Amino acid sequence: MNNRIRTSIAALVVSSVLGAAQEIAPGRAPIAAPSGQPGLQYRYYEANVDTTLDLSLAEPVRNGTIETFSFPEGIRRDYFGLEFWGAIEVPVDGSYTFYTRSDDGSRLYIGERCVVLNDYPHGPTEASGTIVLEAGRHPILVTYFETYVGEMLAVSWEGPEIRKAAVPPGVLTQHDRLTVTAPSALTTTRLSWPGREFTLAVQVDTRDAVDLVDFHATLPGVLREHYPKIVDIVGVEGAALPDKIRFSFRPGIKVPAYAGRGIVMSADWFRKRPGDLGCAIHELAHIVQRYPNFQGKPGWLVEGIADYVRHKVGLDDGWRIPQKYRESFRYTSGYGVTAAFLVFVETHHDRDLVATMNRALKAKSYTPELWQTCTGKPLDELWQDFATRYGK
16 A cells, blocks of 8 residues: 555554454544535455555556445456445434445445454455544545455444434535555565575565554564575475565454465464564465365375474474373374474484475375385374374
């Protein structure tokens, strides 16, 4: 998002996040300017994004006017975005709750405040937020994007003497779009290494968590030191490496981090545990792994190799693989348990095991029999050996 219209989301968010408890925003005075023409203005984008914040990085395909928050005629149904803006007439002073139900993401702003945060890729989901408003006209902006399958957007409100219902066209009029300049919360650091052919552009996005500004320096610093080690472990000759990666810090994430098109980091988790940077190593290992889907692909081994990478990289963040066997462990447990098992098998049976497994997963040729090919023992026997040695 360019600096002219970048919005300070974290400072302004007052909505519930996908159903979380909400905070009521303070009151807002109405617009003094006279009413504009009925309806809203909109911009239509054709873009593959995973947050409405990125719509302004794309060029709009067309602008127009529309009666209410609905899809204009003639737009495509996948990989598009819309921005609607104007003013909404509030009949009396009071507390108003706004809702968006969308597939995929949406946000609703009253003036400069993000009242509803319902962003990011998801199926049909409703979120709401409440704000105190004086009677009169208030600037409103709704942003929306769709990836693929099942596009929808519904905008509702309720308040004094208003039962929850779709925002009616009669309360919407055209008005200039308001923009707010925010701190620089989207940065890119380009990394290269002497003697290495690959480079990596590291983008850090804290637009929804501007208090986590330190990560704009911390993450590139960690990757400058450790990314070549990741490539050495799970990179395969001839396989493409990413030339850029975005780390996005977002609220409402139920796991510390996950990898998709980029890496999504839980803002809540990293506020409490800012030193847990091995999560980034684990997820970046997944980006480099990039194993194709095939029948029999073992998810437990994929996750185990990613934590094996985290272990081998040796980041001093307080995390380590299990040091002693427990009855609850299974080699299919994945993550640290499987990583410990892989380290054991490499130490006692085949020092190239992970490299072999990694190549097989890349080539879609992995089968459970590969363990015996590498070590002379079937998988279950290797596990029993691990349990015996580490259970003491």
